[in-house]
Amino acid sequence: MRWMWIDTITAFEEGVRMHAVKNLSLAEEHLHDHFDGSDGLDPFAVMPGSLIVEGMAQTSGILVGSVNRFREKVVLAKISRVELDADALPGQCLRYEAEIERIDSAGASTRGIVRRLDHVEGEWLEIGRIDLIFSHIDNNVGGREFPKENFVFSDNFRQILVAAGLDRLIDD
Amino acid sequence: MTVSSRDEIFDKIKEVLENALGVDPEEVTMDATLIGDLGAESIDFLDISFKLEQEFSIKIEQGELFPENLMSDDSLVEDGKLTDKAMEILKERMPHVDFTKLDNGRSVDQLSEVFTVASLVDFVQRKTTS
Numbered sequence: 001m002r003w004m005w006i007d008t009i010t011a012f013e014e015g016v017r018m019h020a021v022k023n024l025s026l027a028e029e030h031l032h033d034h035f036d037g038s039d040g041l042d043p044f045a046v047m048p049g050s051l052i053v054e055g056m057a058q059t060s061g062i063l064v065g066s067v068n069r070f071r072e073k074v075v076l077a078k079i080s081r082v083e084l085d086a087d088a089l090p091g092q093c094l095r096y097e098a099e100i101e102r103i104d105s106a107g108a109s110t111r112g113i114v115r116r117l118d119h120v121e122g123e124w125l126e127i128g129r130i131d132l133i134f135s136h137i138d139n140n141v142g143g144r145e146f147p148k149e150n151f152v153f154s155d156n157f158r159q160i161l162v163a164a165g166l167d168r169l170i171d172d
Numbered sequence: 173m174t175v176s177s178r179d180e181i182f183d184k185i186k187e188v189l190e191n192a193l194g195v196d197p198e199e200v201t202m203d204a205t206l207i208g209d210l211g212a213e214s215i216d217f218l219d220i221s222f223k224l225e226q227e228f229s230i231k232i233e234q235g236e237l238f239p240e241n242l243m244s245d246d247s248l249v250e251d252g253k254l255t256d257k258a259m260e261i262l263k264e265r266m267p268h269v270d271f272t273k274l275d276n277g278r279s280v281d282q283l284s285e286v287f288t289v290a291s292l293v294d295f296v297q298r299k300t301t302s
Binding site: 102105106107109 | 216
C-alpha cells in the first residue's frame with residue numbers, strides 16, 4: 001500500500017480520538033533520498049516532515065470520516081499548525097494521536113500530537129504537534145460538485161479499519 | 173455568559189485572525205477586509221467560525237457568518253450580479269454586515285469587500301448579547 005503512512009490503529013474512541021502507529025524501516029524508499037546532514041554530522045536518513053504531516057492527516061481523516069460512517073468525502077483543507085522538534089529515524093516508531101476539536105456539516109478541526117518510540121530508550125517521546133482542518137467537500141462553501149463515489153476512503157483505508165476490528169464503522 | 177465590550181471582542185478577534193490567517197497584529201484593523209486585506213480563503217472561513225465558537229462560547233450555524241452556495245443558485249446570481257432576492261436574503265440573514273458598498277454594482281466579486289473585521293466584531297457582539 002504505497003500511499004498509506006500509518007500501519008495500524010492502536011486506539012479508537014468514536015467521535016473523540018484515534019491513535020495510529022507507523023513503523024519506520026530502512027527498506028522504505030522515501031528514506032533512501034532524504035538525509036539530515038546538519039550540525040556537522042555524517043548524513044543519516046530521516047523521515048521527511050511532510051510525510052509525518054500526511055500520517056497525521058490520515059489518522060485524523062479516518063477519525064473524522066468515521067463520525068459519518070465514511071459517507072462524507074473528508075479532504076485535508078488546511079494545515080493550521082505543524083511543530084516538529086526532532087527527527088524520526090529508521091528503526092523507530094511514530095504514534096499519531098488525533099482528537100476532534102470541532103465537527104459540523106461543513107468540516108472538522110483536529111488537534112494532534114506526534115510521539116516517537118526509540119526502542120533503545122524504550123519510551124514514547126512527544127516530538128510534534130499537528131493541527132488540521134478538514135472539509136466535507138460535498139458540502140463546500142463554494143457549492144462546487146464532486147464525483148459521487150467516495151474517492152477518499154479507498155480499499156486501503158478499509159483494510160486498516162478491518163485489521164483494527166473497526167469495519168463495523170463502514171456503511172456499505 | 174459575560175458580555176464583553178466592543179474593544180474586548182476586537183482584541184480576541186485579532187488573536188483569532190492572527191492564528192487562523194497568519195497575519196501580523198498591526199494588519200488587523202476594524203476596516204481590514206478578510207479576503208482582500210488579510211488574505212482569507214474559503215476554508216479559512218470554516219477555521220475562523222470554529223475559533224470564534226471556541227473563543228466566545230457561541231454556536232455558529234453554517235451560512236450564518238458568511239454566505240454559502242450563492243453561485244450555484246440561479247435565482248440569487250444573474251450575470252455575475254446579486255439579484256434582488258439575494259440582497260434581501262443576505263440582509264436578513266447577516267445583519268452584522270454592511271452591504272451598502274454593494275448597492276450600486278451588486279457584483280458577486282464585490283462581496284469580498286463587505287466582510288471586514290468590523291463585521292466579525294458586530295456578529296460576535298450580537299451573538300453574545302442576544
